[in-house]
Amino acid sequence: EAGVAQSPRYKIIEKRQSVAFWCNPISGHATLYWYQQILGQxxxxxxxxxxxxxxDDSQLPKDRFSAERLKGVDSTLKIQPAKLEDSAVYLCASSLRTSGGVTQYFGPGTRLTVL
Amino acid sequence: AQSVTQLDSQVPVFEEAPVELRCNYSSSVSVYLFWYVQYPNQGLQLLLKYLSGSTLVKGINGFEAEFNKSQTSFHLRKPSVHISDTAEYFCAVMGYNTDKLIFGTGTRLQVFP
Incomplete structure (x- = not known):
């Protein structure tokens, strides 16, 4: 079974530029998540x-971040314009609820560096 | 709401020694508990999970964890570590009927030869 796919793996941009990340979840997983992991956290x-x-998008900085999952499969996360503090790893995960509960499976992440 | 505290930010240990990584959680509802491992420049890999039943949970790579409801803990253990176990370990909690994972700040396990 293929895992969660993400691209690109690395991205370096300058502040005020825009960037987009792509995620393809595990086939059949209805729930998709985007996480931000700052170094050391x-x-x-x-x-x-x-x-x-x-x-739930309560923690999404909506003035600069947006995300969509138009066909209920793959998803795109966009940052526009980027700030220095957006430097982080962006992780995508997907999950399936079964009688045994919910387990999230993570992709390899995209490491974003904002200069 | 839930929260997770990982008591040690770094744990240095020699190869073949036992190790325990500590995790305490707080929640007003029943929870599922997870341990994930993150190797350098990689995503999170599920080590083990507690959903219900036996409080001793065995995972991959020889790791196990014990759920202690009275102490609200879910400590991770391995009887003999290898160099390849060097990684960041994250404890996480999920409330029943939610799909949201709340992570701790991580414990860096460094195994020395």
Missing amino acids: GPKLLIQFQNNGVV
């Missing part, structure tokens, strides 16, 4: 999708 949830609808 645990991942922090930015947004959660159930199929193509947003479940």
